[in-house]
Amino acid sequence: MPATVYAIRGFDPWLVAVGRAVIAGIIALICLKAARHPLLPPRSQWPAYALIILGVVIGFPVFSSLALGLGASTAHSAVIVGLLPAATAACAVLRASERPRPLFWAGCTAGAAAITAFTLVQHQGRPSWPDLLLLGALGSAAIGYTEGGRLAKHTPGWRVISHALVLSLPLTTPITAVLAFTTPITITGEALAGFAYVSVISMFVGFIPWYAGLARGGIARAGQTQLTQPLMTLVWAWFLMGERFGPLTVVAALAVLVCVAMTQRART
Numbered sequence: 001m002p003a004t005v006y007a008i009r010g011f012d013p014w015l016v017a018v019g020r021a022v023i024a025g026i027i028a029l030i031c032l033k034a035a036r037h038p039l040l041p042p043r044s045q046w047p048a049y050a051l052i053i054l055g056v057v058i059g060f061p062v063f064s065s066l067a068l069g070l071g072a073s074t075a076h077s078a079v080i081v082g083l084l085p086a087a088t089a090a091c092a093v094l095r096a097s098e099r100p101r102p103l104f105w106a107g108c109t110a111g112a113a114a115i116t117a118f119t120l121v122q123h124q125g126r127p128s129w130p131d132l133l134l135l136g137a138l139g140s141a142a143i144g145y146t147e148g149g150r151l152a153k154h155t156p157g158w159r160v161i162s163h164a165l166v167l168s169l170p171l172t173t174p175i176t177a178v179l180a181f182t183t184p185i186t187i188t189g190e191a192l193a194g195f196a197y198v199s200v201i202s203m204f205v206g207f208i209p210w211y212a213g214l215a216r217g218g219i220a221r222a223g224q225t226q227l228t229q230p231l232m233t234l235v236w237a238w239f240l241m242g243e244r245f246g247p248l249t250v251v252a253a254l255a256v257l258v259c260v261a262m263t264q265r266a267r268t
Contacts, residue, residue: 002194002240004016005068006191008069009194010186010195012184013069023200024199025165025169025173028165029162029165048147053168054140057164057203064137067134071130072134074243078253085227087142091143092149092219107262115256148207148211149222152215161211165203227259230257
């Protein structure tokens with residue numbers, strides 16, 4: 001989240017969301033070539049890769065960038081996206097035939113309830129447009145995580161995200177080219193650093209261990225580790241950006257942290 005905020009200070013939110021996939025796609029192309037692997041996955045897996053592209057290559061970056069571009073704070077956004085593990089668990093039940101135990105669902109539900117209450121209190125019972133965009137972001141990511149985790153059980157995680165990025169290049173490349181020539185750009189070190197981070201780390205490198213972890217630990221259970229993201233993002237938002245947040249935000253983040261401990265004690 002902080003890196004995205006840095007990036008949209010110099011680039012249009014749409015350009016940040018789509019352009020990062022082009023940069024990551026070029027890196028993925030080079031890696032596949034260097035390792036002498038096919039650039040495209042088997043056609044039988046293309047429907048699953050289409051869901052990954054819609055979910056984490058396009059959906060999450062676009063929704064989250066637009067929400068932050070409309071003024072959602074980094075801390076507030078991170079707490080709402082803390083609902084992502086609950087959405088991922090639901091997708092794992094529907095798509096990966098996982099069956100978590102009651103203790104898991106208790107922790108998952110408690111975390112979702114804490115974040116929902118936090119959001120409603122922050123906006124006097126009415127979600128804002130950025131909140132709705134963030135819900136779209138977490139729903140997209142849940143689908144992309146589930147499909148990637150399923151494929152990573154049989155294919156190394158780096159190849160899963162690489163194939164998804166390469167498959168998306170015919171779509172993301174022309175869109176990025178148009179946006180680069182039609183939207184205002186202010187080049188600063190901060191904006192370039194943010195854009196580089198979301199392109200290289202968030203869109204490519206981070207997915208390598210993430211998909212491997214989902215495959216080994218179970219999508220529903222391993223996905224709950226992202227409940228720690230709100231608290232981690234609060235720390236980085238304060239350290240990098242000097243962002244201030246009230247005690248309610250801290251309480252909500254800590255409540256979510258307790259819930260992740262509950263989910264990790266459960267077995268699937």
